[in-house]
Amino acid sequence: MPPWPKFMRGCIQYRQSLDRQAPGAPVHDKEFNG
Structure with missing residues (x-):
């Protein structure tokens, strides 16, 4: 597991790439309670 920073x-870069690929995708804004 990589350190937090x-x-x-990595999460931010991944999220931004999703925004570029699918700008009209529905946003899933529910809190994740594992």
Whole structure:
């Protein structure tokens, strides 16, 4: 498991790439309670 700052950067980059690929996709804004 990567350290938090590195992990969060990866999440942000992934999320931004999704925004570019599918700007009209529905947003899933529910809290995730594992």
